[in-house]
Amino acid sequence: MPTGMGPTATGWSGHQVEKKIRMLATVSLSFTDAQLTAIDAALNELETQFSGLVGMTIDQRKSLMKVGNKSEAFCCQTMCLLGQNPQRVPLSLPVAEVQQTFDALDEMRPRMQRLQRLSERISDTDMGAGAGILQKALQGYAVLKVSGRNQGLESLRHTLGMRFARRPKAPDRKAIDHCGKRNVPPVSAALILAYAPV
Numbered sequence: 099m100p101t102g103m104g105p106t107a108t109g110w111s112g113h114q115v116e117k118k119i120r121m122l123a124t125v126s127l128s129f130t131d132a133q134l135t136a137i138d139a140a141l142n143e144l145e146t147q148f149s150g151l152v153g154m155t156i157d158q159r160k161s162l163m164k165v166g167n168k169s170e171a172f173c174c175q176t177m178c179l180l181g182q183n184p185q186r187v188p189l190s191l192p193v194a195e196v197q198q199t200f201d202a203l204d205e206m207r208p209r210m211q212r213l214q215r216l217s218e219r220i221s222d223t224d225m226g227a228g229a230g231i232l233q234k235a236l237q238g239y240a241v242l243k244v245s246g247r248n249q250g251l252e253s254l255r256h257t258l259g260m261r262f263a264r265r266p267k268a269p270d271r272k273a274i275d276h277c278g279k280r281n282v283p284p285v286s287a288a289l290i291l292a293y294a295p296v
Contacts, residue, residue, distance in 0.1 A: 127227050174200070 129137075154162075165173070177200065180186075180193045187193055242254065 126230075127223060 163169075177193060177197055180191070181197065184193070243259075
């Protein structure tokens, strides 16, 4: 097992990890109509209030300068000095607007962290509930494999069995030339003429 990937890397024993996996595979989930209505209303409100957010492509993200803790401290100190010396600031540099964006980031980040934690819990619940459903379905499939023949469920059992059917291996592309034929050792022109029909 790679370094840092074992149970002790998280401070959990093997038994604790196994227990955690079993718990995730037994997630029970349900929502009332009132809950779904409230959730949708809350999401709609969040989307409305966060209407100023932007979306970027992967290439756009890669093209941007990354701002870490040191870069952010530099930006903060620079904008503070510019704000204290407005006579030295050219009109083309919108110091007040930049400071407003700075303040908005400070206000948004704790909300972002809450949303990220909620998103992680939703993803974990989705994975755990899905694993639990698959686990129960496999148990049911095992029952059908035994009793399906005598209960008129052979067709359904066969359909379910396709889920686990092995796919045929793809042909070796290296052994196939561009014409789609198997490569064979080169044959001399003399040998071809010798066996060619007259």
